[in-house]
Amino acid sequence: MAEIKLMKGNEALAEAAIRAGVDAYFGYPITPQSEVIEYLMMEQPEKTTGMVVLQAESEVAAINMVYGAAGAGKRVMTSSSSPGISLKQEGISYMAGAELPAVIVNVVRGGPGLGTIQPSQADYFQSVKGGGHGDYKLYVLAPASVQEMADHVEDAFEMAFKYRTPVLILSDGVIGQMMEKVQFKEFKPRWTDDEIYQLHGNWATTGKKKGRERNIITSLDLKSEKMEGRVHRLMKKYAQMEEEDLRFETIKCEDAEYLIVAYGSSARIAQKTVDLARAKGIKVGLLRPITLFPFPKKQLMEFTKQVKGILSVELSMGQMVEDVRLAVEHKVPVEHFGRTGGIIHTPEEILDALQQKLIKN
Amino acid sequence: MAEIKLMKGNEALAEAAIRAGVDAYFGYPITPQSEVIEYLMMEQPEKTTGMVVLQAESEVAAINMVYGAAGAGKRVMTSSSSPGISLKQEGISYMAGAELPAVIVNVVRGGPGLGTIQPSQADYFQSVKGGGHGDYKLYVLAPASVQEMADHVEDAFEMAFKYRTPVLILSDGVIGQMMEKVQFKEFKPRWTDDEIYQLHGNWATTGKKKGRERNIITSLDLKSEKMEGRVHRLMKKYAQMEEEDLRFETIKCEDAEYLIVAYGSSARIAQKTVDLARAKGIKVGLLRPITLFPFPKKQLMEFTKQVKGILSVELSMGQMVEDVRLAVEHKVPVEHFGRTGGIIHTPEEILDALQQKLIKN
Amino acid sequence: MAKVIGAIVVDNDKCKGCEVCIPVCGPDIIRMSSEVNLKGYHYAYMENPDDCTGCTNCGIVCPDGAITVYRMKVED
Amino acid sequence: MAKVIGAIVVDNDKCKGCEVCIPVCGPDIIRMSSEVNLKGYHYAYMENPDDCTGCTNCGIVCPDGAITVYRMKVED
Amino acid sequence: MTEELIIAGFGGQGVLSLGKILAYSGIMQNQEVSWMPSYGPEMRGGTANVTVILSDERISSPYLKLFDTAIILNQQSMDKFENTVKPGGVLLYDPNGITIHPKRKDITIYQIDASNLASDMGNKKVYNMIIMGAYLKVKPVVQLENVTEGLKKSLPERYHKLIPLNIDAIQKGMDNILTVNELAILS
Amino acid sequence: MTEELIIAGFGGQGVLSLGKILAYSGIMQNQEVSWMPSYGPEMRGGTANVTVILSDERISSPYLKLFDTAIILNQQSMDKFENTVKPGGVLLYDPNGITIHPKRKDITIYQIDASNLASDMGNKKVYNMIIMGAYLKVKPVVQLENVTEGLKKSLPERYHKLIPLNIDAIQKGMDNILTVNELAILS
Amino acid sequence: MKTLDIIKPENLVYKRTELMTDNTLSYCPGCGHGTAHKLVMEVIEEMGIVEDTVGVAPVGCSVLAYEFMDIDMQQAAHGRAPAVATAIARTWPNKYVFTYQGDGDLAAIGTAETIHACNRGENIVIIFVNNGIYGMTGGQMAPTTLPGMPSSTSPYGRDTCSTGSPLKITELVANLPGVYNVSRHAVHTHKHVRKAKKAILKGFQDTRLRKGLTLIEIVSNCNSGWKMQPRQSNEWMEENMFPFYELGDIKVDGKMINKK
Amino acid sequence: MKTLDIIKPENLVYKRTELMTDNTLSYCPGCGHGTAHKLVMEVIEEMGIVEDTVGVAPVGCSVLAYEFMDIDMQQAAHGRAPAVATAIARTWPNKYVFTYQGDGDLAAIGTAETIHACNRGENIVIIFVNNGIYGMTGGQMAPTTLPGMPSSTSPYGRDTCSTGSPLKITELVANLPGVYNVSRHAVHTHKHVRKAKKAILKGFQDTRLRKGLTLIEIVSNCNSGWKMQPRQSNEWMEENMFPFYELGDIKVDGKMINKK
Ligand SMILES: Cc1ncc(C[n+]2csc(CCOP(=O)(O)OP(=O)(O)O)c2C)c(N)n1
Ligand SMILES: Cc1ncc(C[n+]2csc(CCOP(=O)(O)OP(=O)(O)O)c2C)c(N)n1
Ligand code: SF4
Ligand code: SF4
Numbered sequence A, B: 001m002a003e004i005k006l007m008k009g010n011e012a013l014a015e016a017a018i019r020a021g022v023d024a025y026f027g028y029p030i031t032p033q034s035e036v037i038e039y040l041m042m043e044q045p046e047k048t049t050g051m052v053v054l055q056a057e058s059e060v061a062a063i064n065m066v067y068g069a070a071g072a073g074k075r076v077m078t079s080s081s082s083p084g085i086s087l088k089q090e091g092i093s094y095m096a097g098a099e100l101p102a103v104i105v106n107v108v109r110g111g112p113g114l115g116t117i118q119p120s121q122a123d124y125f126q127s128v129k130g131g132g133h134g135d136y137k138l139y140v141l142a143p144a145s146v147q148e149m150a151d152h153v154e155d156a157f158e159m160a161f162k163y164r165t166p167v168l169i170l171s172d173g174v175i176g177q178m179m180e181k182v183q184f185k186e187f188k189p190r191w192t193d194d195e196i197y198q199l200h201g202n203w204a205t206t207g208k209k210k211g212r213e214r215n216i217i218t219s220l221d222l223k224s225e226k227m228e229g230r231v232h233r234l235m236k237k238y239a240q241m242e243e244e245d246l247r248f249e250t251i252k253c254e255d256a257e258y259l260i261v262a263y264g265s266s267a268r269i270a271q272k273t274v275d276l277a278r279a280k281g282i283k284v285g286l287l288r289p290i291t292l293f294p295f296p297k298k299q300l301m302e303f304t305k306q307v308k309g310i311l312s313v314e315l316s317m318g319q320m321v322e323d324v325r326l327a328v329e330h331k332v333p334v335e336h337f338g339r340t341g342g343i344i345h346t347p348e349e350i351l352d353a354l355q356q357k358l359i360k361n
Numbered sequence C, D: 001m002a003k004v005i006g007a008i009v010v011d012n013d014k015c016k017g018c019e020v021c022i023p024v025c026g027p028d029i030i031r032m033s034s035e036v037n038l039k040g041y042h043y044a045y046m047e048n049p050d051d052c053t054g055c056t057n058c059g060i061v062c063p064d065g066a067i068t069v070y071r072m073k074v075e076d
Numbered sequence E, F: 001m002t003e004e005l006i007i008a009g010f011g012g013q014g015v016l017s018l019g020k021i022l023a024y025s026g027i028m029q030n031q032e033v034s035w036m037p038s039y040g041p042e043m044r045g046g047t048a049n050v051t052v053i054l055s056d057e058r059i060s061s062p063y064l065k066l067f068d069t070a071i072i073l074n075q076q077s078m079d080k081f082e083n084t085v086k087p088g089g090v091l092l093y094d095p096n097g098i099t100i101h102p103k104r105k106d107i108t109i110y111q112i113d114a115s116n117l118a119s120d121m122g123n124k125k126v127y128n129m130i131i132m133g134a135y136l137k138v139k140p141v142v143q144l145e146n147v148t149e150g151l152k153k154s155l156p157e158r159y160h161k162l163i164p165l166n167i168d169a170i171q172k173g174m175d176n177i178l179t180v181n182e183l184a185i186l187s
Numbered sequence G, H: 001m002k003t004l005d006i007i008k009p010e011n012l013v014y015k016r017t018e019l020m021t022d023n024t025l026s027y028c029p030g031c032g033h034g035t036a037h038k039l040v041m042e043v044i045e046e047m048g049i050v051e052d053t054v055g056v057a058p059v060g061c062s063v064l065a066y067e068f069m070d071i072d073m074q075q076a077a078h079g080r081a082p083a084v085a086t087a088i089a090r091t092w093p094n095k096y097v098f099t100y101q102g103d104g105d106l107a108a109i110g111t112a113e114t115i116h117a118c119n120r121g122e123n124i125v126i127i128f129v130n131n132g133i134y135g136m137t138g139g140q141m142a143p144t145t146l147p148g149m150p151s152s153t154s155p156y157g158r159d160t161c162s163t164g165s166p167l168k169i170t171e172l173v174a175n176l177p178g179v180y181n182v183s184r185h186a187v188h189t190h191k192h193v194r195k196a197k198k199a200i201l202k203g204f205q206d207t208r209l210r211k212g213l214t215l216i217e218i219v220s221n222c223n224s225g226w227k228m229q230p231r232q233s234n235e236w237m238e239e240n241m242f243p244f245y246e247l248g249d250i251k252v253d254g255k256m257i258n259k260k
């Protein structure tokens, strides 16, 4: 069994990237995720796996570097936090449009604006509805532990290349900054040039080999008919993701009369609420979406047969709650509880909210 | 009565800005809205009203110029189209956080990515859910005619200063590029320095006058408690907007059995659908949200008592339809119809969709 | 003595009638047609074919790559 | 002959003990306290007050603006 | 009365301004108008077209798929727009540079040899006004005095002296329109 | 067993690494652990704190408002964290620089004069290990041999020779802890 | 001799390189973009490096360069081509990577990406087509627009008091140690074309030698934006652009060229 | 004479300007930011222009400058202070507008805004505190980091082969015609402070005369980022930073200063 390490979420993510055979990382420092690039610079994977690590001049440059490497068939990633991710929206929309596989990590802090550097989940809308322009979606993974910060890297690349789409790992300051035990998978070598020619030579700009058409990476279709076709192609992928690659976890849901829906750090905290509630005799379960898009719509609908009410718990003023409401089609009451601005809710607060909003009413 | 002119929507918006006593415009060219800055440069308001017009080096610079002038108590605006608006997301989030009054115009084109320059409404999510990071909203106006492109400028500034918030005018290539009749309001002089000191001297950075505290424009609160307070203050404003400044229009709804919900150019096209439908004996009405946030939730809920189904018509793969669904709480069927990628739906197509999705089913 | 003679072939449909090829031609061989092509442009042609030296100047500067140049030596 | 004498007042709670004021003091007057202030810093004080010329160097370079300088002329 | 019209041709043929003058003329007679151009880089040396609607009522959709009238000034536009004329409608075209002439039988088709007429008048700029004349001959949607007013509105002051020349061109167009295919019964 | 602990003090006091060594020690005895620091610019010359949880079960929330134990190393932290100790819990503090001593009666309060003990040992760096010793004396959540292992894991190889010194410091802490307020009944 | 006798395969001395596709260029008649495209493709063909070349197209009139250049290409967001190229060159160190950018793209919105790619000395070639205007969007003022020159956003001529002087970004980046070759050319006459091609060739050769970044500015016309006929625009360019944007070498093999 | 006799209001010769608030500076002990703050405030106080001055704070350690400077201030997004200042200066042409920025802010993410504000010759003063590192975020490499200098993202020292040479953006923008004054200073000794203050004063005076843009670089320490004690950091700065970032005037009254 692999060695157990104690690491920060950000560091675990960086280490996992090296081990996942990632070819390149481009990023710009910002709290609370600068450990990602710092760890990589310290480890110097350039000397071992050959992974390129470059500090870009800005987030805008970084995301466009990701565009370039992804378009050339490489496994490439970037990470940032909220304001930096906002700056990347044009680039992300381009990548979705050009159908480029890459991994973007957002270790969310409290906004809007410069806000605070403390943890938050208020970038949910931006992540799942499309913070950039146009009709597109990202495949969004929400790790809730240091172990998942590590594991999701490989998962994210798998999805990125399966669908040729940018994948977002939506983390937050808690998960990024905390240390927990983590175990890493075996090293996975970077693709050789030949492997890339074989795997991605039919679309990536690896140099036009004899006998094939030139490969073009673009999100432009001046002709609207073609552009609509492109968007429909994207939508088909998104439908397939919903079918094949939805992920979620249920905790103590078997006999639950009330359901908490929470992801990431909120799910960790809400898990304690579940225990507190059960200690008081209130049967609460937790549904933790691991993918935020696709969202466990059907599963939530299923629960409407069982539970009396649902509480969406997020470190925001209420964003995911809309998706929960859309999913359950108003069959049971859906309420929101959340703190914002970097304040982290306590398990006790959540229990209070649940009682007040769903039970006492 | 004021003279009737024939103008493009973009030009009418620019002329209205001059007449509304706007102090400054900062922008960067992009199709289909470059006429805004071109018109202003041609008219040289600098020589008449003293309005500053500057072509910035990028959209990022432009939005931050808007931040600066707004923070100094001036009426300031910018305009762009989808990719440029994505680049502005960090700046917009900052302005929401710093509570700055300003007007941002998005003349939407088809995305994602570079996409097409043809009209689209696929930036709805970005506009109303928050394309930038953090918990915030914009007051969003959606003009559906050249006349409204003109009128909304003054309306937008009124809201911007009433709530000290950035206001988005969400237009599209149809409304921006078409010419129609337009009549302008009387010239409204720019605020004098003294007026600004009086009106905004309590918050804007106009130079610290004796006897008052210094004014600070910032979106930063390193202390989470303060940051949460800031966000709560924002949420209070948004609630007030819903109470006091919601706008919408209903067309032929009195006896409607089916309701189309559409805004901007789609509303224009759907209006023709209403006529076509009624000619066929199908009683269709149109609800046109004029503000997309706040959204006419209660009004839609009211209509669930009257209509058999609702069709959300947008030049997108389905974005506003989520807000319609959230509003009507699943009391009547809600369907979406829309084209994307720059294709504009025809009145006939919309009627077909209505019949197939809501009536035949 | 050997002399060099040349000829050009203009792809009429590619030509956009920009006339950029005219001033670079020493012997002043190129003129524009009075007809227009499918795209509505007057296209270039050799008005004085005999004087062409096949120097390639016109081909080199043609933005649309519409000109192909041939050259051969002939005994005087 | 007139002589100039000076004195400084250090705001102990503002001082962060950075010692930047020490090397700019010609007469080498400033030392750091052995106690710490509320923030945990050793703060500056005049070890040899008599030699201070009130030249203001220390005040000028103090990043935290913790030093106030006084000066007066006295007859020798 | 509602007239839904498309004008399509090369960028340099004055397509957009013809539409604009028509729209202004409509305003002069108190009509509702809309003018919706194609736009963007495909205009570069390529085609341009504009949809103009004149109506006595509030105009809903400014964007249309089918038209009462199509004015077509080059082959690409013919390929694209011949079939967008409503049955019983009108297609007016300049035969110059047209290699595949319109074949529809359910509409009325007219020709106006505006390219040559403009050369005759020694001023290529009046090309679109000749077209205008031909159009107004068969579809008198706006009165000539309102066109004059429309011209005044849409031309910068310094060009107002050219208005008589433009009116002449309109007359020329009216006088020289040719009927290719008169619609017998349908309309 | 679950121990929920906060350690709070100045940035330079080794607060975070103390927590890390504890967490690593927990891992050495097969426990679940979490280590959640405060982070950000307020750390600049200011305070730092870290929440450490050691448990035999899967840890849910790594972020807590109430603690079994608080280790407090400066006045600001005392102000902020005295009241976060659960009734019946433990508060351990270094009296150095503390002007307002803790007043709670429902918890057990200990002092460890680690600043002076570290000076005595002639090495300021062992400060946090003295604290560790005092803590382990009253809350033996990890065994000493696991601490040694934890130190090995968390210190870079080149510092391993300092481990004996650290163990000495832990011993010093264990030997010098002072009970200020023994909780009589409550616990 | 009859023309037809000359036109034989064995007498062919110039034809469009095969690396230009058969698609009709989207450029206006006489626009220098087409000529510049040909040059780059000729160099790649002559060096025989098409299998190892990746181009990056900008946003600007040449956004569709990938329709015309028969090589693998990426279309970058407006101004970001140097960042895109950086990543390709770093992850594929043995490829030839070039960007093709306009002046709005490179010197306005892309300023930071340009300067930092140059400063890092990325092993790429930048082809910078400076026509002093935003061609694509309809002739707006660029940072490179000449003083007094009209454009759709400076209809009365560029006013340097309010908008600053034209930015010579080429000279600016030449000073950066990471930059290996910098020169300025034109492509409206055969002589200029030949010089420009030589410089491009050297740039790609130096890529092979991993020497760092080559930036080649091509001062070009924009008939549409300048509202001129092509020949007239080329004359105007010679008279007005060249005196300000002096042609010639600026930095060669890492050494600044001293001009008197 | 007793100390207490000297400490009388009439003998006061130096105290912190009243335009510095009483808030404790958020800077590390000995950080030059505090001294630089004082200088700017002293100039504004001495010129009596507080009622007409607007400052723009960056994102960086000095993000909270508005907590310490008792004047109206805006906090700009990372790198965008020159754009923010541009708008304030243009819409309030009679105000004194300055930005206060770090090297990451001004020379990395803000490169485009810096260059274009300079090129347009905005009537503003830019105070540019170059400590060769990203202080705020924990000591990452900046474009200005010296070769071989360690930072948290160049833990083995900056490798110029991969990251380029330190960017002297000050020299770069000095070449732009819109820029009126450029100089480089330090604030760790009284002599340096006095020179720096003179330059800042001249900058604000030239704002009054509407001369255009003044950029003042202050080479400063970052004890935390450099992992040194304050005094040690100042010595290191003199030995390592000053030889590379030469102090002195670079451009005065629109004229480049020739250095031998
Ligand atoms: C983010 C963004 N901003 C603006 C635009 C609009 N835009 C397209 S091309 C262009 C300018 C191109 O000018 P230049 O780079 O000089 O190229 P040219 O067309 O002159 O060759 C602009 C502003 C865009 N597509 N994306
Ligand atoms: C868009 C964005 N990117 C990154 C950051 C994170 N960040 C804050 S300060 C800073 C660097 C500051 O360095 P510098 O400008 O040199 O200032 P110093 O702290 O050294 O004075 C960075 C990268 C941010 N807040 N916003
Ligand atoms: S090849 Fe030379 S001589 Fe012949 S037509 Fe072309 S330019 Fe003229
Ligand atoms: S240069 Fe080419 S496109 Fe232009 S006229 Fe000559 S042949 Fe035609």
Ligand code: SF4
Binding pocket: D006, D007, D008, D024, D025, D026, D027, D028, D029, D030, D051, D052, D053, D054, D055, D056, D057, D058, D059, D069
């Ligand atoms: S005023 Fe001058 S002499 Fe007195 S302590 Fe300060 S530096 Fe020393």
Ligand code: SF4
Binding pocket: D010, D014, D015, D016, D017, D018, D019, D020, D021, D022, D043, D044, D061, D062, D063, D064, D065, D066, D067, H030
């Ligand atoms: S310079 Fe100021 S803060 Fe530093 S030691 Fe001296 S008095 Fe204290």
Ligand code: SF4
Binding pocket: E044, G026, G027, G028, G031, G032, G033, G061, G131, G135, G136, G221, G222, G223, G224, G225
């Ligand atoms: S607009 Fe200008 S740059 Fe663009 S293709 Fe036309 S001439 Fe060339």
Ligand code: SF4
Binding pocket: F044, H026, H027, H028, H031, H032, H033, H061, H131, H135, H136, H221, H222, H223, H224, H225
């Ligand atoms: S981190 Fe560096 S720049 Fe920031 S306050 Fe500390 S010493 Fe100053």
Ligand SMILES: [Mg+2]
Binding pocket: G060, G102, G103, G104, G129, G130, G131, G132, G133, G134, G135, G142
């Ligand atoms: Mg250009």
Ligand SMILES: [Mg+2]
Binding pocket: H102, H103, H104, H129, H130, H131, H132, H133, H134, H135, H142
């Ligand atoms: Mg710095």
